[in-house]
Amino acid sequence: MKVLENPQDVGKLCQSWRNDGLQIGFIATMGALHEGHLSLLRRAVAENDRTCASIFVNPLQFDDPDDLRSYPVNMEGDLELCKKHGCDMAFSGTMESFFPEADNPHMVKRIDPGGCASDLEGVYRPGFFDGVVTIVDRLFRIVGNCKAYFGEKDFQQTLVVRHLSHQLKDSNIEIEIVVCPTVRAKSGLALSSRNQRLETCDIIAANQIYRALKKTQRAWQCSVRDRKSLSRTLRITLEHPLISVDYAEVRNPDDWSSMANQMDAAIGLVAARVGGVRLIDSLRLDQPACKTLHLT
Numbered sequence: 143m144k145v146l147e148n149p150q151d152v153g154k155l156c157q158s159w160r161n162d163g164l165q166i167g168f169i170a171t172m173g174a175l176h177e178g179h180l181s182l183l184r185r186a187v188a189e190n191d192r193t194c195a196s197i198f199v200n201p202l203q204f205d206d207p208d209d210l211r212s213y214p215v216n217m218e219g220d221l222e223l224c225k226k227h228g229c230d231m232a233f234s235g236t237m238e239s240f241f242p243e244a245d246n247p248h249m250v251k252r253i254d255p256g257g258c259a260s261d262l263e264g265v266y267r268p269g270f271f272d273g274v275v276t277i278v279d280r281l282f283r284i285v286g287n288c289k290a291y292f293g294e295k296d297f298q299q300t301l302v303v304r305h306l307s308h309q310l311k312d313s314n315i316e317i318e319i320v321v322c323p324t325v326r327a328k329s330g331l332a333l334s335s336r337n338q339r340l341e342t343c344d345i346i347a348a349n350q351i352y353r354a355l356k357k358t359q360r361a362w363q364c365s366v367r368d369r370k371s372l373s374r375t376l377r378i379t380l381e382h383p384l385i386s387v388d389y390a391e392v393r394n395p396d397d398w399s400s401m402a403n404q405m406d407a408a409i410g411l412v413a414a415r416v417g418g419v420r421l422i423d424s425l426r427l428d429q430p431a432c433k434t435l436h437l438t
């Protein structure tokens with residue numbers, strides 16, 4: 143596996159692969175890789191001729207300096223995992239190398255993430271999505287035409303990067319976004335790099351998030367289609383002394399509408415703090431449970 147640090151070298155290697163007629167799979171990560179990332183990597187390796195991954199903790203998407211400081215970093219372990227799972231190239235970089243045009247990181251011109259970024263995470267984490275889109279735009283421009291793999295857990299992020307991929311067509315960059323099922327622990331807790339910071343009692347509380355999403359999914363399976371009652375089921379089931387909910391609601395995943403009450407497609411979305419750790423999760427209510435991968 144090649145390990146690169148210079149975005150120009152990354153771009154050249156990807157271009158040489160394309161010149162040889164090879165299809166590229168790409169996974170953008172902030173490192174601290176877990177089974178969720180590895181499931182994206184496995185799928186990219188299976189579906190493409192060459193696969194590359196970026197490992198970069200992007201300061202632009204953190205509004206809380208403590209959160210950035212405590213974000214887990216394990217570059218050596220991450221590179222080992224990438225290699226083991228058949229990745230052909232992994233790259234990292236610095237703010238300076240990704241944004242050479244900016245005199246300093248505060249001068250980086252942020253990209254507008256579009257309308258679907260304006261609520262939920264967009265409200266609770268101001269600046270988060272423009273930070274995500276600004277780095278992902280840069281990574282997509284470096285890698286070039288590819289299939290890019292993202293996890294469904296961060297559902298709103300998948301909408302935002304899809305919007306970005308439509309915009310990049312104007313620059314003749316073709317990115318196919320592939321959204322992959324959430325990987326969960328046996329208990330149902332969605333895997334996240336932040337789970338490492340949960341104490342045992344917090345993990346027990348955090349499991350309630352999946353239970354609440356499943357209960358809401360069962361309501362859907364029993365033909366409940368009323369958005370307000372589905373959202374109510376989600377919120378009530380989430381009630382727990384150790385969980386502080388930022389938002390818990392049901393939306394139409396196709397049009398992202400929070401208005402229509404009778405739903406023909408639905409996703410439950412949760413963001414909550416447990417023991418000082420902010421967790422997010424989502425579950426399609428209208429799809430069979432086999433869309434979720436559980437660790438054995």
Ligand code: PAF
Nearest residue numbers: 170171172200274277278
């Ligand atoms: O999902 C993430 O880990 C990050 O938001 C991403 C897409 C790597 C951008 O930094």
